[in-house]
Amino acid sequence: MDGARFTRVTLRRPDLRIPFPRRFAARLTGTTVLALTRRAKYLVAALSSGDTLVMHLGMSGAFRIDRSAPPAPDRHDHVIFEMSNGAVVTFNDPRRFGFMDLLTPRRLAAHPALSALGPEPLSDAFDAAALAGAAAGKKTSLKAALLDQRVVAGLGNIYAVEALHRAGLSPLRPAATIATPLGKPRPAAHRLSAAIKDVLMEAVARKRGRVYRGQRFRVYDREGEACLTRGCGGTVHRRTQTGRSTFYCPDCQR
DNA sequence: GTTAATACCTGTTCGC
DNA sequence: TGCGAACAGGTATTAA
Numbered sequence: 699m700d701g702a703r704f705t706r707v708t709l710r711r712p713d714l715r716i717p718f719p720r721r722f723a724a725r726l727t728g729t730t731v732l733a734l735t736r737r738a739k740y741l742v743a744a745l746s747s748g749d750t751l752v753m754h755l756g757m758s759g760a761f762r763i764d765r766s767a768p769p770a771p772d773r774h775d776h777v778i779f780e781m782s783n784g785a786v787v788t789f790n791d792p793r794r795f796g797f798m799d800l801l802t803p804r805r806l807a808a809h810p811a812l813s814a815l816g817p818e819p820l821s822d823a824f825d826a827a828a829l830a831g832a833a834a835g836k837k838t839s840l841k842a843a844l845l846d847q848r849v850v851a852g853l854g855n856i857y858a859v860e861a862l863h864r865a866g867l868s869p870l871r872p873a874a875t876i877a878t879p880l881g882k883p884r885p886a887a888h889r890l891s892a893a894i895k896d897v898l899m900e901a902v903a904r905k906r907g908r909v910y911r912g913q914r915f916r917v918y919d920r921e922g923e924a925c926l927t928r929g930c931g932g933t934v935h936r937r938t939q940t941g942r943s944t945f946y947c948p949d950c951q952r
Numbered sequence: 953g954t955t956a957a958t959a960c961c962t963g964t965t966c967g968c
Numbered sequence: 969t970g971c972g973a974a975c976a977g978g979t980a981t982t983a984a
Contacts (some may be wrong), residue, residue, distance in 0.1 A: 715960055716980075739978075757977040758963085782977065793962050811979070838955065847979085855977070940956065943976080 703730045703782035714797045715756060725749065725780075725800055738815050738851035750806045756795025762788045768825050815851040819894050824850060826891045830883035833873040840876065840890075841869035842940045850894065855942045856918045857897050863917040865893035866927070868951045869944045917945045925950060 707723035719725075730746040742749040762768075764786045771778065777789040777798065786816075789796070801809060816832060817824040832849040833840070843849050844858040853861075862869050867876070867886055876886040883891075917928050921936040925947035932949030 715978090754978080756961090756979090758961095791961095793977080795961060795979090797979085836954090842955085845978090941958080942978095 700731055700734055701783075702785065704728065704779055705782050706778075706780040708778040708780075710778070712772065714776060714791060714794050716797050718798060719800050722798070723799055724897070726751065731823060737812065738818075738847055739854070740812065747769060748803055750801045750803075752799045752801060752812070753789075754796050754798070756793065756797070758793040759789065759791035759796035762790060764788070767822060811847065814848050814853075816849050816850060819850050819853060819898055824891065826883035826888040829891045829894075830877035830887040831881050833887070834860075834877035834879075834881035836873040838873055839869060839939060840867060840871050840873045841944055843873035844894075845940070845942070853894065856915065857894070857901065859918045859943075860915055861890065861893040861897045863927070863951060864897060865889040866950055866952065869939060869946050871952070905913060910911050917947065 704726045705728075707726045709718060709723055712718065725747065728743075729749070732744040732746055734741070734743050736742065739754060741753040741755075741833040743753070745751060765784060768778075768786045768788060771788065772790070774790050774792045774794075775788050776791055776794070779789075781787060787931070789798075789932060807813065817828055829850065833843050836843050838846075841862060844853055845855065845859070847853075854865060859869065863914040867890055876884055876890060878884060917934055920934045923934050925932040925934055927947065927950045930947060930950040933943055934947055936945050937946065
């Protein structure tokens with residue numbers, strides 16, 4: 699998409715999860731994509747107009763790229779970008795949990811979610827020290843801290859649960875317990891930061907990110923089943939934390 | 953300032 | 969079989 703220009707933008711409804719900004723299509727049309735990047739779970743397109751197109755797939759969103767005439771849109775094709783290079787980019791989102799926004803430089807800099815994002819989990823900037831520093835002093839649970847995008851960017855419920863299980867850490871323990879009073883990493887912070895990287899790298903390698911149900915995890919969605927930790931013999935439990943399902947083994951996750 | 957709870961949305965699954 | 973309730977996800981918003 700880099701270098702391509704929006705020749706036509708079609709909105710097939712006025713909103714996704716939230717309304718499109720005013721004059722969305724008009725402000726995009728004629729601008730060129732200077733760079734397309736990702737930050738946390740956001741897709742970010744820097745535009746020749748100076749604005750920034752921010753896109754989020756929610757949980758069921760997907761882009762389809764057609765190099766020739768696209769098929770007739772179905773009822774979940776919500777946005778159609780026709781590009782100067784001939785590509786037609788269609789955003790499809792059955793559950794409509796995604797969203798798009800078009801930010802001026804001023805609004806981008808002041809964006810409360812984007813500007814406060816923590817480090818990318820697969821980057822060198824994310825390690826035990828960074829994790830411990832972010833968790834130190836927090837009053838919330840370790841699980842809730844992992845879902846806080848200011849602590850680590852882009853981790854979702856399933857992989858937070860999987861990483862805690864792999865690290866042998868209880869999701870219920872206070873986040874601050876992985877750090878010393880001075881914010882230095884305890885052994886738990888080393889195990890957890892490594893587990894997060896492992897879980898994400900394996901997920902990327904599998905390239906099956908769209909399949910949630912039916913996919914087998916080590917602990918997620920396995921309530922009542924045997925814990926898979928070697929030599930554990932425990933049973934997977936389930937509970938709700940901050941409105942999201944947590945799966946864990948009380949025997950091997952401390 | 954921090955943390956928790958709610959709203960948003962609809963395809964799928966579950967229980968009666 | 970059919971129907972309605974519950975559920976899942978991430979973030980913006982509101983409340984505590």
